[in-house]
Amino acid sequence: MDLKKISNAELTLRLEKLVRSERKITHLILVHIIEVESRKIYAELGYDGMFSYLTKRLGYSESAAYRRLQSARLLKAVPSVAEKLEHGSINLSQLTQVQKCLKTETKSRPLEAILAKIENKNTFETKQILAVEFDQPTQAQTVITPQRDESVRIELTFTKKQFEVLQETKELLSHTIHNNSLADVIEHLALKYNKKIGLKNRNEKVKRLMHNELISKEQTCIESKYEELKLEKLKNVKSEKMTRSFAASKMQRPYLSVKLKRQLMATAGHACQYVDKLTGNKCKSKYQLQVDHVHPFAKGGSSELENLQILCRTHNHFKGASN
Numbered sequence: 001m002d003l004k005k006i007s008n009a010e011l012t013l014r015l016e017k018l019v020r021s022e023r024k025i026t027h028l029i030l031v032h033i034i035e036v037e038s039r040k041i042y043a044e045l046g047y048d049g050m051f052s053y054l055t056k057r058l059g060y061s062e063s064a065a066y067r068r069l070q071s072a073r074l075l076k077a078v079p080s081v082a083e084k085l086e087h088g089s090i091n092l093s094q095l096t097q098v099q100k101c102l103k104t105e106t107k108s109r110p111l112e113a114i115l116a117k118i119e120n121k122n123t124f125e126t127k128q129i130l131a132v133e134f135d136q137p138t139q140a141q142t143v144i145t146p147q148r149d150e151s152v153r154i155e156l157t158f159t160k161k162q163f164e165v166l167q168e169t170k171e172l173l174s175h176t177i178h179n180n181s182l183a184d185v186i187e188h189l190a191l192k193y194n195k196k197i198g199l200k201n202r203n204e205k206v207k208r209l210m211h212n213e214l215i216s217k218e219q220t221c222i223e224s225k226y227e228e229l230k231l232e233k234l235k236n237v238k239s240e241k242m243t244r245s246f247a248a249s250k251m252q253r254p255y256l257s258v259k260l261k262r263q264l265m266a267t268a269g270h271a272c273q274y275v276d277k278l279t280g281n282k283c284k285s286k287y288q289l290q291v292d293h294v295h296p297f298a299k300g301g302s303s304e305l306e307n308l309q310i311l312c313r314t315h316n317h318f319k320g321a322s323n
């Protein structure tokens with residue numbers, strides 16, 4: 001079977017069917033794990049526990065074995081999870097999160113209600129809900145752990161406001177920093193700040209020197225040399241800018257005012273406006289947003305508001321390629 005010869009619709013249909021069978025099989029595997037564990041068959045086979053059996057005998061990675069084992073135990077406690085699992089509204093890593101919370105619990109909680117709350121939520125949202133439901137204490141201390149390659153792992157707490165500001169910066173920088181992690185964003189900001197302060201200090205130093213009456217001729221000479229270099233650098237930057245703007249004008253990109261862009265962004269809710277015509281699924285990505293001409297500019301499309309929309313980089317490229 002050559003998948004390359006199958007239509008897009010058929011290919012996605014097949015994949016979706018496979019994923020459904022995979023979820024069904026995952027459920028069956030969990031049920032079997034429960035039974036093998038309760039009969040302690042792993043001991044008979046020479047393993048000290050289910051985890052060893054799953055990793056050493058069945059070849060699961062440690063994290064995959066852990067997720068299945070935790071999920072199986074939760075499934076045993078709450079059999080109704082099976083349906084959600086097969087339906088795909090709850091996944092193994094969410095079940096593992098819940099089971100982890102249960103380990104430190106002494107109080108009994110309405111598990112069914114908690115599980116209903118985390119349906120169709122992503123990892124971040126799930127953790128947030130569980131923290132509330134299980135009254136998890138807020139951690140405040142910063143933990144810095146040195147690692148083998150001289151990198152450090154930092155665990156720190158941001159307030160809601162701080163985190164929102166940081167997320168906003170991350171979105172704004174998504175054009176500058178590709179696959180930007182929070183560490184990349186913080187590094188970018190720090191470098192920018194350091195450069196600014198470094199430049200300020202140097203300028204102040206030059207000023208002090210100039211106002212000093214006791215400067216020797218030699219120093220004057222150095223300074224003028226410095227000024228000369230500065231001028232030359234300025235000239236270079238200017239000519240570089242001119243070359244760049246010349247190149248830009250040659251490409252004849254349409255001019256869109258900042259006001260117009262802002263208006264477009266606001267209308268789009270600062271998110272990608274791509275909608276899949278078949279499923280009606282909206283992209284809504286907030287990363288690397290670009291202004292797109294609905295009817296392409298190159299084909300005579302206007303730069304009026306009516307012909308413009310906001311797309312993420314992926315969808316702008318996708319549209320460009322399918323035009």
Ligand SMILES: [Zn+2]
Binds near residue numbers: 272274284285311315
């Ligand atoms: Zn998009």
